[in-house]
Amino acid sequence: MDSETFLSTSYARIRAVASVPPGTSARTLPSPSTLSQARSTLPTTAALLSGRGPEATLSHLTSDIAPALAGHNRSGRYYGFVTGSTLPVAEAADNLVSALDNSLQVHLPGQSVATEVEDAALRLLLEVLGLGLGLGSGDENGRWEGRTFTTGATASNVLGLACGREAVVAARLPPGSTNDGGVGELGLLGACAAAGVKEIQVLTSMGHSSLSKAASVVGLGRRAVKELRYSEVEPWRLDLDAVERELQREGVASIIAVSAGEVNTGRFATTGSGDMRRLRDLADKYKAWIHVDGAFGIFARSLPATSEFARLREFTAGLELADSITVDGHKLLNVPYDTGIFFTRTSTIPQAVFQNPNAVYLSTPTPSSGPTIPSPLNIGLENSRRFRALPVYAVLLSEGAAGIADMLARMVRLARGIAGAIARDEKLKHDYELLAASSTGDEKDNDDGNENTHIVVLFRARDEGLNEKLVEKIQASGEWYVSGTKWEGRPACRIAVSSWRVKVDEDLAFVKDRLAGIAKEWKEGGK
Template structure:
């Protein structure tokens, strides 16, 4: 085992050493990758070290370098050294945080991380926390707690009676909400017909004046957004919470990456009022730069959170912290070790600096490219939307840069027009990385 792990560590180090200079993405197909890895199951086992060496070699053309500073596509953080090392230890330890008896150490890491996260993000220190696969399941867990609470207030026990015959739950969403909200609601038995869609302004923020003029009755959950995935804009959460409080509605905040703005004294104003909400979803594998997978759900009403998620059976020994009380999973990876390591290695100031640096780099991209490209958004966070004339030309510029391998970003549709979307969230992104991005876009545009 030691020889195998030493050899694997060397392969990993070689990959990381070369990541800064290799193409960010290479043109491959699914068929070519399947053929390279070998689609046939061998009759006889292969030596483990040979398996790992072959895997490192054959997977290489299909690896997208998201952790070396030049990836600006989906909002994907890189990987902090301490978080990567802790994640390796997590695999070696093979801990299951679903129940205290399975890993007191994992339970402690979750509890400490919960406290630190509440402090950093300006949330009530009494919030409960669950560590999920990502913001998709963090949104699911937070909305499940909201569904439980608003139905309980209406005299219906959804955990006992299910949804058949229950009072209808209306979910208020902004027109520019993230797609994972709709999917989480589908998982919870809440369809499109139960959505109350509020128009958004030019930056994608929910129009609170429209919500105030037509706030629905009955059991209501309001989904606010901290950080629009295209523009980075924030819904006016303080005003939303004020309206919701008068209607006994539950407020859930989807803050997959934007919630981290609260960790920065310079950007905290963007999250004003967030601490008044009832539940929150964010990602560790975005701006905290821990390895995939890591989402976090936090809830200011732990009793509703636990009621929606709790798992119990006679053979399951109860402990001081049962991880399965707070997530949809019982068996899962001990994600909090990497979160703990990332937070401890950065400290309060390091988290703030990581967020602020990314936002400053996004503004630098917009400023540098404004003469040649139309900047479609107010760059308030780490997102930049660019347009190179027509839809066709915008997509062609993006495709040319992607094909070059020097950097990578995606395209989107914003208010009916094609746009290039730049997301900055990797601790490894430096001025040189920004220079590569800007020059690649200028060259493609020319």
């Protein structure tokens, strides 16, 4: 079989394995027997020495490996982590990415339109997120000249802290010494010594674990991350008074990391534009950097502008005042892994950090026409880069702002329906407890998880014995999947709705029925 025939038939075989027949539901997890069978087919070292050939290898992949993979792209009921599915148009675009296999590292407008497609995708996404077109047209809040794709929120957070580190140290260098360069040129120790900086701290509230990882990677250290939680009741909120006190420390430079939203609860560190305006004023006064980890929460800005979602849009108001923003595409935008996005206000700071020096062969020719686009290898971590922008570009064109808003609205409605049922449904409220239902501490805010709920629902079983086994019992059926976590030192169950496949009424009825069934079985002694 020639290569073209093999490829054309292989796509059909792959779709036959990945497709879900109409009227059926895919398992979220493979069965234990399927996993065992797949493991038994993995080759020994000796078997690797002789090639099987493409046809036999494809049969192994479709018959043995594919059935033993998680089903989050085939089921709308995979509620673990924050795991999106892949929209059909994104899958098609990703197949095109593999088929043509372009590496986006240098902007070469005379040879490929790829970097311009990437830039168009980033500008379209800025519009969908209500952050402005990023064209530097004069609106200071709409200028996001530093923009790039990454492998995910972790990489984007690394970029955010690296850029913040560069900026806060450079802001403290003596006049005239900036010609010698900042951290990117002198190194962290040399630049901090020149700037009189003895410590760089990262101020946050319930920051994602990747924030500490990023702090380690960029040389600040995990202990540089300081939790400034508003209260024990609302630990996701950032204590702005505490932030102000920390910013006043002599010889200490600060990066403020705003969580939008927090991964266990989906809650937001700020309550609206007033909080962000105060942070912006403080950052300007004390030469701090504001980074927003908006991996999934920032998409609340893209919800329909109606009263139904007004509270969520209020929580994300003012995020445009940040210096840098992390976004994940493979979560709520429902494009393939691994797709992250990073925005920052100026391209000069990421270039100071990530520039490839002394490599003439990697330089960008002076364009005779078209937009001036920095080469991606000079504003991000990777040199060689997959064309991961194309599925994002395809989704934005296919769905448009209205289609994306509708998809996000379905996610929120299902999450709110589940939260409301746990809090108020007679068949559930006596057996389960909704957690973290408040977002501001105001009495009006205790609405049993409706207005405040984005896409995450945190709850536990009231019976301690059942609570210990709740996640295990949910996952055992393979029909749906949730994540286990801890809240206030006790086990808790976490549902994150993030798939385009959501069917609000059908999925809500399913979850209510299964939760009621689990509680009933437990009380009847089916432990």
